[in-house]
Every structure is written in C-alpha cells, then in structure tokens.
Amino acid sequence: xxxxxxxxxxxxxxxxxxxxxxxxxxxxxxxxxxxxxxxxxxxxxxxxxxxxxxxxxxxxxxxxxxxxxxxxxxxxxxxxxxxxxxxxxxxxxxxxxxxxxxxxxxxxxxxxxxxxxxxxxxxxxxxxxxxxxxxxxxxxxxxxxxx
Amino acid sequence: xxxxxxxxxxxxxxxxxxxxxxxxxxxxxxxxxxxxxxxxxxxxxxxxxxxxxxxxxxxxxxxxxxxxxxxxxxxx
Numbered sequence: 001x002x003x004x005x006x007x008x009x010x011x012x013x014x015x016x017x018x019x020x021x022x023x024x025x026x027x028x029x030x031x032x033x034x035x036x037x038x039x040x041x042x043x044x045x046x047x048x049x050x051x052x053x054x055x056x057x058x059x060x061x062x063x064x065x066x067x068x069x070x071x072x073x074x075x076x077x078x079x080x081x082x083x084x085x086x087x088x089x090x091x092x093x094x095x096x097x098x099x100x101x102x103x104x105x106x107x108x109x110x111x112x113x114x115x116x117x118x119x120x121x122x123x124x125x126x127x128x129x130x131x132x133x134x135x136x137x138x139x140x141x142x143x144x145x146x147x
Numbered sequence: 148x149x150x151x152x153x154x155x156x157x158x159x160x161x162x163x164x165x166x167x168x169x170x171x172x173x174x175x176x177x178x179x180x181x182x183x184x185x186x187x188x189x190x191x192x193x194x195x196x197x198x199x200x201x202x203x204x205x206x207x208x209x210x211x212x213x214x215x216x217x218x219x220x221x222x223x
Contacts, residue, residue, distance in 0.1 A: 029206065036210050047216050100202040106195050114199045115207070122217045 029099065032092045039089055052086065053128030053136060054119045058097060058112030059090045063128055063136065 043060065046052045055061040062083075097111040104111075120129045123139045130136050211217045 033206065033210065037213065040210065040214060044214065044216055096206055100199060100206070104195060104198045104202055106199060110195070111199050111203070114196060115203050118200070118203060118207075119217070122211070124216050124218055127216050 025099065029096070032095055035092055036089065039085060042085055043089060046082065046085075047127055050126075050128060050138075051082075053130060054116060054123065055130040056113065056116045056120075056132050056134065057109070058115035058119070059093055060086050061130070062086060 043052070051063060052060050053063050093112070093115075094108065097108040097115065100111045101108045116130075117132075120131075120139075123129055125139050125141045127139050128136055129139055
C-alpha cells in the first residue's frame with residue numbers, strides 16, 4: 001500500500017517536472033533581463049566615452065589604449081566597479097547565450113556571434129564594435145566606420 | 148556453265164572476306180545513377196541562424212528598445 005503511494009507521487013512529480021523546469025528557466029531569464037536593464041545606463045555611459053566596445057563574440061570588452069589612459073585618472077574603487085560591471089554583464093550574456101543555444105540546439109559561441117552581428121548592424125554612430133576580422137572600428141553615420 | 152561455277156567459287160571467298168566490313172555495330176552506353184538525397188549543411192546553418200536570431204530578438208527586443216546605442220529603426 002505504501003509503495004503504491006510512493007509510486008503515484010513519483011509519477012505525478014515526473015509529469016510536472018518539465019513544466020517546473022521551464023518555469024524556473026523563464027524566471028531565470030526574467031531576472032537576467034532585469035539585471036541587464038539596470039546596468040544599461042552605466043554601460044551606455046562607458047560606450048559613449050569610448051571606453052568599452054562590443055566584440056565579435058557578443059560580449060563587452062574594455063578598449064585598450066583609451067581604457068589605460070582613463071585608468072590613470074580613475075580611482076581604484078571606481079575602476080573596480082567598472083570591471084565588475086563588465087564582468088557581470090558578460091556573465092549574464094553568457095547565461096542567455098547558453099540557454100538559447102540549448103533551446104535551439106547549437107553552441108553558445110554561435111549565439112554570441114549572431115548577437116554581435118545584430119549589435120554591429122544596429123549600433124548608433126560612435127559605438128566601438130569589433131568586425132568579424134577582429135578589427136576595432138567606430139561606427140559612423142550611414143554604416144560607415146573608421147579604424 | 149563452267150565459267151559460272153568458277154566465277155561463283157572465286158567470288159564466294161572474296162565476298163566472305165569482305166563480309167565483316169558490312170557489319171556495323173551501334174552501341175549507346177548510358178549510365179543512370181541515383182544519388183542519395185543530400186541535406187546540404189548550408190541549409191542547416193541558415194535554419195539555425197534564423198532560429199537563433201528569433202530567440203535573441205525575443206530576449207533582447209525589450210532591452211534594445213530602452214538602449215539608446217541601438218537604432219530604433221533597425222529594432223522594428
């Protein structure tokens with residue numbers, strides 16, 4: 001009698017498990033979305049200052065010379081905050097790419113490259129983007145770019 | 148009569164000798180191969196890219212709308 005109950009509970013749980021997992025995934029994505037939204041103003045500020053750019057793998061990347069020059073004027077605490085911001089954003093992006101890759105049946109790397117392409121096409125003038133060849137270019141008006 | 152026989156016996160081997168020259172052979176070789184249906188990788192890649200782009204749009208469209216570094220005209 002007891003074993004019958006255990007079996008019934010097990011069957012019920014196994015039926016609901018995929019739905020529970022899907023709900024957890026959606027909640028996770030919603031949380032990531034919210035965090036990204038909150039970071040957006042700070043990221044845009046750095047983008048506008050030319051201190052960070054969008055690389056060809058779908059992640060944010062500090063821009064070498066500009067960042068080094070700016071770092072000298074920055075307080076250590078502020079610099080740490082910026083690094084954390086970039087790291088957290090990239091971690092969340094990686095989670096999103098991984099979830100999408102799992103859903104579609106591909107790799108997170110491919111998802112990242114597709115996102116990088118979308119960003120490169122849609123970016124407004126002034127944003128630094130990395131081409132598929134690896135060169136960093138500043139987006140200009142009418143899709144023109146400068147090296 | 149004898150002349151006819153001689154003539155016949157002389158022409159018969161000659162005729163037999165040239166008989167193969169009258170024989171012609173016509174041959175058409177045709178080969179039919181049925182190749183197995185191939186699913187080309189490029190189609191698969193495009194299909195995956197479309198699915199990925201759609202999934203990315205689903206997730207990022209709201210964020211991109213709020214992002215001033217993303218052009219609004221391209222988002223829609």
